[in-house]
Amino acid sequence: MLVVGAGAAGLLAAIVAAERGRRVVLLEKNRRPGLKILISGGGRCNLTTTRTGADLEAQYGARRGRWLRHALRSFPPPALCAMLESAGVPLREEDLEKIFPVSGRAGDVLEALLARVRAAGVRLVPEAPMRSIERDPRDGGFVVHTPQGAFRAPSVVLATGGLSYPRTGATGDGYAVARAFGHTLVPPVPALAPLAVDVPWVHALAGIVLPAAELTLRDASGAVLCVRRRPTLFTHKGLSGPGPMDLSGFVEERGGACTLAIDLVPGQSSADLDAALLAEAQRDGRRSVVHCLPAELPERLRATLVEVAAADTTVAQLGRAARRRLVDLMKALTIPVHRSLGFSHAEVTRGGVALAEVDPRTMESRLVPRLYFAGEILDIDGPIGGFNFQAAFATGRLAGLHA
Numbered sequence: 408m409l410v411v412g413a414g415a416a417g418l419l420a421a422i423v424a425a426e427r428g429r430r431v432v433l434l435e436k437n438r439r440p441g442l443k444i445l446i447s448g449g450g451r452c453n454l455t456t457t458r459t460g461a462d463l464e465a466q467y468g469a470r471r472g473r474w475l476r477h478a479l480r481s482f483p484p485p486a487l488c489a490m491l492e493s494a495g496v497p498l499r500e501e502d503l504e505k506i507f508p509v510s511g512r513a514g515d516v517l518e519a520l521l522a523r524v525r526a527a528g529v530r531l532v533p534e535a536p537m538r539s540i541e542r543d544p545r546d547g548g549f550v551v552h553t554p555q556g557a558f559r560a561p562s563v564v565l566a567t568g569g570l571s572y573p574r575t576g577a578t579g580d581g582y583a584v585a586r587a588f589g590h591t592l593v594p595p596v597p598a599l600a601p602l603a604v605d606v607p608w609v610h611a612l613a614g615i616v617l618p619a620a621e622l623t624l625r626d627a628s629g630a631v632l633c634v635r636r637r638p639t640l641f642t643h644k645g646l647s648g649p650g651p652m653d654l655s656g657f658v659e660e661r662g663g664a665c666t667l668a669i670d671l672v673p674g675q676s677s678a679d680l681d682a683a684l685l686a687e688a689q690r691d692g693r694r695s696v697v698h699c700l701p702a703e704l705p706e707r708l709r710a711t712l713v714e715v716a717a718a719d720t721t722v723a724q725l726g727r728a729a730r731r732r733l734v735d736l737m738k739a740l741t742i743p744v745h746r747s748l749g750f751s752h753a754e755v756t757r758g759g760v761a762l763a764e765v766d767p768r769t770m771e772s773r774l775v776p777r778l779y780f781a782g783e784i785l786d787i788d789g790p791i792g793g794f795n796f797q798a799a800f801a802t803g804r805l806a807g808l809h810a
């Protein structure tokens with residue numbers, strides 16, 4: 408059998424197939440396999456999560472989560488962890504239920520997988536970019552064309568990834584093949600990318616981190632697309648960090664024209680904030696408003712809030728309307744968002760091969776017998792937190808079991 412693409416999904420498909428006795432050739436476009444594993448999680452590889460069951464499935468959204476159920480339940484995070492730990496990669500849990508290697512080296516994860524690839528007898532062919540795939544008229548199998556020649560096999564697993572971080576080799580090559588075989592593509596858009604924002608005061612806050620802000624993204628009609636309570640970072644280009652990045656796929660899916668509302672103080676109600684300002688005015692009315700805002704907000708941010716609310720005065724002179732504006736800003740700092748920084752900065756691709764055309768129990772195409780899909784080429788993506796590797800490994804394993 409042929410596996411095209413030696414990323415997380417293709418490596419696991421190749422290992423599992425070879426370990427059950429299949430002769431496996433793994434074609435990789437780059438000189439080195441698994442580049443995305445190496446750069447993932449800031450070079451530390453957040454390979455999965457502690458979440459399991461329905462809670463894990465829900466992270467991919469209702470429809471995609473339902474489709475992934477079999478893959479995730481047959482290879483849940485503890486099974487992935489056990490596989491890596493038994494290969495000599497001790498793991499540990501960090502904040503936000505993330506699992507990393509104890510060593511902090513993504514290279515350890517990749518090396519463990521490559522050792523299994525070698526031990527299982529997989530023939531890994533680097534620098535062999537698949538150009539096209541066709542059915543072999545002689546025996547109904549497949550012919551995969553590469554500059555290194557044609558490779559033939561009775562079954563093929565396409566694990567060429569999506570379009571994000573194209574410098575790692577993910578340039579959407581598998582999409583053209585899927586389409587040529589009659590598959591529908593859900594239009595791929597960048598996801599888990601920083602948000603570009605065209606508001607100067609946002610740029611001026613570059614460097615500020617909000618560890619626990621609550622972000623609500625709405626479309627042009629005001630409908631809520633997503634709510635996240637995750638760290639948020641202001642940058643010279645807009646907003647980054649897990650919270651904003653988790654929202655980017657929704658912005659791109661809608662083609663822009665979204666509004667982000669940041670609740671800077673989710674633990675306090677508007678009434679609490681209003682009462683606190685009134686109390687400050689009673690206690691010491693000469694203090695400037697900027698010093699009367701919640702101390703957990705960074706000073707530069709407080710100064711910006713006062714400026715945007717036109718409330719640069721003493722707290723005693725703060726009128727009712729200005730106080731209202733300030734409280735509203737703290738509960739919903741509203742920023743128009745039209746796009747992300749795109750595929751070059753996106754950790755994952757949303758969209759891809761339509762799930763309805765792939766059997767979720769085997770990863771086999773419902774249109775083309777013996778053609779399989781695994782990993783990010785499929786219309787699957789999850790938020791930051793190890794969910795994308797988990798899906799790639801679990802779907803790769805199923806393809807390896809059945810192809």
Ligand SMILES: Cc1cc2nc3c(=O)[nH]c(=O)nc-3n(C[C@H](O)[C@H](O)[C@H](O)COP(=O)(O)OP(=O)(O)OC[C@H]3O[C@@H](n4cnc5c(N)ncnc54)[C@H](O)[C@@H]3O)c2cc1C
Nearest residue numbers: 412414415416436447448453537568576782783793795796
């Ligand atoms: C910067 C960054 C950080 C990330 N961090 C995390 C993280 O910490 N946790 C997490 O869960 N996810 C993370 N992700 C997402 C995760 O890396 C991907 O979802 C996952 O790697 C997808 O695996 P895949 O095997 O489907 O695709 P890929 O890893 O993209 O692998 C596809 C492979 O196919 C090869 N290929 C492409 N075209 C061809 C062709 N024509 N012929 C032959 N080979 C081809 C590519 O070279 C590549 O090796 C991160 C992504 C990025 C970009």
